[in-house]
Amino acid sequence: MEKQSDFIREIIEKDLKEKKYPKVVTRFPPEPNGYLHIGHAKSICLNFGIAEEFGGKCNLRMDDTDPEGEKEEYVRAIIEDVKWLGFDFGEKVLYASDYFEKLYDFAVELIKKGKAYVCHLSPEEIKTYRGSFNEPGKESPYRNRTVEENLRLFEKMKNGEFEEGSCVLRAKIDMQSPNIVLRDPVIYRIKKEPHYRTGSKWNIYPMYDFAHPLSDAIEGVTHSICTLEFENNRALYDWFVGELISEPEKPKQIEFARLNLSHTVLSKRLLSRLVEEKIVDGWDDPRMPTLAGLRRRGYTPDAIKDFLKRIGVARNENLVDVSLLEHCVRDDLDWKAPRVMGVLRPIEVIIENYPEGKFETFECPNHPKRPEMGSRKILFAREIYIDEEDFSENPPPGYRRLTPQGEVRLRYSYKIKCKEIIKDEAGKVKRLICTYDPDSLKAERKGKEGVIHWIAKSNAIAVEVRLYDRLFTVPDPASYAEEFLKYINPKSLEILFPAYVEMQLGEKEPGSVFQFERLGYFCIDIKDSQKEKLVLNLVVPLKDTYSKKAP
Ligand code: ATP
Ligand code: MG
Numbered sequence: 001m002e003k004q005s006d007f008i009r010e011i012i013e014k015d016l017k018e019k020k021y022p023k024v025v026t027r028f029p030p031e032p033n034g035y036l037h038i039g040h041a042k043s044i045c046l047n048f049g050i051a052e053e054f055g056g057k058c059n060l061r062m063d064d065t066d067p068e069g070e071k072e073e074y075v076r077a078i079i080e081d082v083k084w085l086g087f088d089f090g091e092k093v094l095y096a097s098d099y100f101e102k103l104y105d106f107a108v109e110l111i112k113k114g115k116a117y118v119c120h121l122s123p124e125e126i127k128t129y130r131g132s133f134n135e136p137g138k139e140s141p142y143r144n145r146t147v148e149e150n151l152r153l154f155e156k157m158k159n160g161e162f163e164e165g166s167c168v169l170r171a172k173i174d175m176q177s178p179n180i181v182l183r184d185p186v187i188y189r190i191k192k193e194p195h196y197r198t199g200s201k202w203n204i205y206p207m208y209d210f211a212h213p214l215s216d217a218i219e220g221v222t223h224s225i226c227t228l229e230f231e232n233n234r235a236l237y238d239w240f241v242g243e244l245i246s247e248p249e250k251p252k253q254i255e256f257a258r259l260n261l262s263h264t265v266l267s268k269r270l271l272s273r274l275v276e277e278k279i280v281d282g283w284d285d286p287r288m289p290t291l292a293g294l295r296r297r298g299y300t301p302d303a304i305k306d307f308l309k310r311i312g313v314a315r316n317e318n319l320v321d322v323s324l325l326e327h328c329v330r331d332d333l334d335w336k337a338p339r340v341m342g343v344l345r346p347i348e349v350i351i352e353n354y355p356e357g358k359f360e361t362f363e364c365p366n367h368p369k370r371p372e373m374g375s376r377k378i379l380f381a382r383e384i385y386i387d388e389e390d391f392s393e394n395p396p397p398g399y400r401r402l403t404p405q406g407e408v409r410l411r412y413s414y415k416i417k418c419k420e421i422i423k424d425e426a427g428k429v430k431r432l433i434c435t436y437d438p439d440s441l442k443a444e445r446k447g448k449e450g451v452i453h454w455i456a457k458s459n460a461i462a463v464e465v466r467l468y469d470r471l472f473t474v475p476d477p478a479s480y481a482e483e484f485l486k487y488i489n490p491k492s493l494e495i496l497f498p499a500y501v502e503m504q505l506g507e508k509e510p511g512s513v514f515q516f517e518r519l520g521y522f523c524i525d526i527k528d529s530q531k532e533k534l535v536l537n538l539v540v541p542l543k544d545t546y547s548k549k550a551p
Contacts, residue, residue: 168188214245228256303332333539455500
């Protein structure tokens with residue numbers, strides 16, 4: 001395996017050299033309240049990658065300690081996505097909800113040590129009492145209750161004897177701490193909503209800051225890698241672990257910069273709004289930056305991993321241009337995808353001097369750089385389709401495709417010339433009457449001759465093609481907060497029917513990816529494509545049309 005290097009791997013290498021830990025244990029801890037997106041993939045590749053490289057292990061743990069919004073459906077999707085990326089999470093998936101009993105015992109232990117108390121201040125009061133960066137906090141009037149009273153009240157909270165919001169359990173740390181996170185944080189709250197795994201067994205649920213470090217410790221995680229927004233929480237993480245874990249090897253939290261990707265949003269909350277408001281067709285819509293969406297779109301795990309390797313892991317946040325991801329996809333598919341002929345917006349061409357009923361076949365390589373991928377025969381006959389864009393009545397300067405005056409080569413075949421243009425009532429070109437040059441196969445190919453793609457009618461099947469564009473018109477939609485939906489690209493999906501592709505595609509598996517010569521990469525949709533009607537998704541166009549458009 002090619003070795004990667006970054007500041008986290010350096011820390012781990014040093015820790016192992018100094019024998020601080022016998023072996024590395026990392027984890028990826030998603031909350032099952034939505035589908036994973038490509039930002040999560042950064043964390044997955046980092047955590048699983050490190051475990052593989054250093055001969056350790058990486059746990060997949062559902063961080064499911066808040067019943068609100070968590071669902072079995074998301075658990076299934078998360079597992080599928082991690083597997084799809086090609087990572088191994090050992091025997092089984094772990095669940096923080098399996099530690100509820102242990103976490104409860106930890107809370108009781110804190111109370112017994114005089115380091116936690118039940119507090120009846122309202123959420124607003126807690127917030128005010130906490131102070132601010134410039135203002136020290138004020139102690140809760142409930143702070144100095146006896147251990148016995150706290151134990152009794154906490155037990156009552158657990159048994160459901162209090163209403164939601166009427167009290168919480170707080171850690172007793174330091175209301176004067178310059179780090180606000182340490183000003184007696186809430187560690188348990190009452191929630192009477194059923195949990196998707198534990199049902200109505202619990203009336204209280206641990207807060208993330210409490211459950212997370214202790215779940216890491218329970219699992220023997222050595223390096224707890226998270227994103228920068230948790231930097232201030234590290235002191236709290238260390239406090240809980242220091243108070244409650246006796247083992248000498250304690251997990252070490254290390255923060256890195258999250259991935260931000262242009263022209264999309266990477267937040268489950270915002271993504272779920274796109275789903276709920278039906279702006280997209282579900283979490284796996286091919287325009288979504290979710291792993292399920294990217295998979296359906298035809299992106300590959302290799303391309304995603306290559307992208308993440310190129311952007312690396314560091315501590316400075318930035319907005320990565322999505323065109324880098326598209327570039328990686330192109331790079332990967334260029335090598336993998338067999339070439340086929342596809343015509344997106346067909347116009348009929350009748351080759352007048354080619355006899356009716358006659359046909360010929362031409363041998364075409366399936367991949368120009370990979371002879372081992374073999375070749376196939378494509379049919380040539382009197383009636384073919386070409387793309388609307390490959391014919392122009394009034395060609396702009398430099399146009400090298402078919403015009404009323406000029407000649408163009410059909411890829412792998414003859415040259416044709418246009419003789420007559422037939423239009424529909426709306427004035428749109430419907431059909432071209434052309435002639436072919438029977439000697440043009442042997443003719444010397446001059447450097448600059450125009451070449452277009454085509455497909456014989458009798459070798460074509462009509463398919464639906466879905467062309468995708470970026471979901472947002474601005475680079476950083478999340479910066480508009482709740483207004484982000486105003487920047488949805490109204491042209492992010494265009495459906496074409498009928499488009500024509502080689503008949504052989506009818507035999508291919510859903511998910512297969514092809515390069516339509518001269519156009520781009522297309523993949524058979526894994527959800528909507530059927531034997532009777534193929535549906536193909538645009539993965540990426542061959543050229544980066546955005547950079548080209550830029551001045
Ligand atoms: P979101 O902001 O999308 O809701 P989250 O952080 O709340 O994400 P979790 O399920 O808690 O979602 O995330 C699991 C792990 O993935 C966390 O360790 C988190 O740090 C990491 N992660 C989430 N988003 C990104 C991102 N954009 N880049 C890198 N890592 C991320
Ligand atoms: Mg989270």
